[in-house]
Amino acid sequence: MPSILDSVDQRTQLVGENRLELLMFRLQRGSLFALNVFKIQEVQTLPKLTNLPQSHPHIVGVTYARDRTIPVIDLSAAIGMGQLTERENCNIIITEYNRSVQAFLVKSVDRIVNMNWEEIMPPPKGAGRAHYLTAITKYDDQLVEIIDVEKVLQEVSPFNTQVNPEILDSGVISRSTGLEVLAVDDSSVGLAQVRETIKQLGLTLISASDGAMALRMLKQWADEGIDVHRKLTMVITDAEMPEMDGYRLTREIRSDPRLKDLYVILHTSLSGSFNKAMVEKVGCNDFLSKFEPDKLAMAAQQRVREYCDLYSIS
Template sequence: MSGVLNTVDQRTNLVGENRLELLLFSLNSSQIFAINVFKVKEVLKVPPLTKLPGANHNITGVATLRGEAVPVIDLRAAIGFPPSKMENQEQNLIVTEYNRSVQGFLVGSVRNIVNTAWNEIQPPPKTTGRSNYLTAITQIKENDLNRIVEIIDVEKVLAEIIDYDVTISDGVLDERLIAQMQGRKVLVVDDSSTARNQVRDTLSQLGLEIIMCSDGLEALQLLKKWSSEGLNVAKELLMMITDAEMPEMDGYKLTNEVRNDPNLQDLYMTLNTSLSGSFNEAMVKKVGCDRFISKFQPDLLVEVCQTRLRDIL
């Protein structure tokens, strides 16, 4: 199993090229699910778990991995299937890092890694409703047949287990800027409805008007439409806040496209992503973003908006 991810550190060069690699797995059903390899730390057989009294019902227990206590989430139960049964079924643990926290997901069999492009990743059909646990779907060829792969909205799963508070801490809000914030527009681009709502609920407290798009291509088309209508987009928007990983077009490609459009290139852009670390700092410089924020940090979102407003006043 350790061999599945033995070259994961070499895969980061795919990010920024509108490509990604997906780790495919099952939840002991016929369906194929996936998450982005870049967020996976390791895959291993399920170690001994310690039960925690009073924990969320989707937390199976805590695993001790190299001295670190890692909560283990039964992913099957968390997305609405009957809970996993440990006996007589293959069980594996996918250890991930999202939003500056480490957690393990209890899954069934772990299949393989596939290399694909973001433009081959599609949003889930609108007829699936708003309560589904998917950010996107794609297809793979298997035995000469096309199989649907369902990409899990991990941020939605985590938000239902961890209470993400959008309260702004005392002392963060600059009272002198409140009047200037009223009605200014921020474009929020994220494929996770949970993540979009977190940003909206945070920044709407400042009186900002939040416009939301669910992927980079939708956002780029909207920006170009505004530009074609004669709007000065950089003045119309206080900023754009974009996720990195999205179907159709990722946030890095979106940023690059904006910077290469003479009518859009002055737009202030902030990358807001669950991918952490110095790698993203480097990517921000490479593609031309102005700021980078690791999700989910309400105070920092507010600070970025306030700093931008001070710069233009």
Template sequence: MSGVLHNVDQRTRLVGENRLEILMFQLSGRQLFAINVFKVQEVLQMPKLTQMPQRHRCVVGVVHLRGHTIPVIDLSQAIGMRPIEPQPTSTIIVTEYNRSVQAFLIGGVDRIINLTWDTVMPPPDGAGRNHYLTAITKVEDKLVEIIDVEKVLAEIMPYNTKVSSERLQDPTLTAAQGREVLLVDDSSTALMQMRDTLRQLNLKIHAVSDGLKALQLLKQWADAGEDVPRKLLMIITDAEMPEMDGYRLTTEIRSDPRLADLYVVLHTSLSGNFNLAMVQKVGCNDFLSKFQPDKLVDAVSKRLSSVDSVG
């Protein structure tokens, strides 16, 4: 599977073009699932699996790769499906999310395909497995379900949303009270994490689930005569979202004179080096890796300082 992943230079060509690559796979049945290729480090046959005492029920053990110990998560069980029995011939996907590396036990890899985000739709409302999806798409008339990995990981390794007391004592943050921010993320878990953190600053929060909804809301405000760059302290947007990604959203914002001066922070679980290059390419003001409450507050403080200096 080593030849199945593209290098960073190839990936950057998709950025700003509202495109993505997904790795499709099966779990314990025939249904096709997917995650973004950007998150994948490698796909390989299961190395020697070591059991762990008192592990989460969805963690089948750990493997040792290149000097690192990596937990292996049964992704099928984690999203409420029938568990997969790990075998020496099993396939795992090694991924990096939110500055941590983990492997997912799967049933088998299908392939990688290139899509446009406008062919990727939010999942329909409903119970069951939809709760673990960020999006759906169709490939050759087959339904492909894109998994909300951030929700899966948050349930297995809960995140702390509390801001440290020393950060909250920053006098710059007193100016945050009552200011408005727009959060854009297709993961309900990510939105909840950001809300819980930013509410500690008494910010007024607007939230939408993809870039297209965000752009429509911004244009709606502008059409109503509001000075949107003055109204919003900042926009904090995820990178990959159905219908319109965060890179394309930023490009569209910069192309509208009424919105062009908005302060946009890219907030994503993708690798830092990749996104630093993309921030410059599409014109974001800042980049922040998920999920770091203190760093998120630092980004707000940085923005407030720049507003004060302009004022």
């Protein structure tokens, strides 16, 4: 059996190369959906579930796996396609997002594919389940829809966005007025959390929905003669994004002399030893798990102190 270090090494071969692995699965009516393999712990045939009284309607029960009790969410119902009523031979996908473990009930699991983020496109704008997608792609000429799990989890169990007042440093906040932060995230929920935290620090937020858009913005500012290091206090970027992920964005920043010293925080729902290895590989300054507003606020305030000292801002 390969060691955890071997596993980390295998996964990090994709980092900075703008590649990802997707687990494809079906819910109802034959449509193909996908999740990033990084966030998946295992796939099981649907076990016997225990009811969870007074739980959210999309939680169909709990199971016991990996030495813990895990809630099981009907993913079809959660994205507006209706409940999976015929559960014989269904699967659950056990995942870890934002340091929490949960399982998603799906009709069937298809396969794992290795793809390039450039093949992953933003979803179409509109009503319906498009609101629950972060991206789309094609495989074997069939549409594959990549689900915004953060939005699903936010609706099942809302995330906290308030910073503990005891953490806020009034001295730092007074120096933050007019300072700008670039936040990069394809999830509206993830971007909203950063916005709420940053707003409580008095910082001004500029946003981009993927790494390619963010890189174009940065290079355009540099082309216009703007000192990007002076303009931006920091860049806070998600890892998974269509067209260009956060790891590749960081690598591109580090390779451009006009941008290379930007302070980059990787802010992602991915967690664990994989990310520590990945951050070191691409050269991020810091790594934070999503939906921990206190930790994001502390990291941002520390960066503001360093930035203000560097540029003699009182």
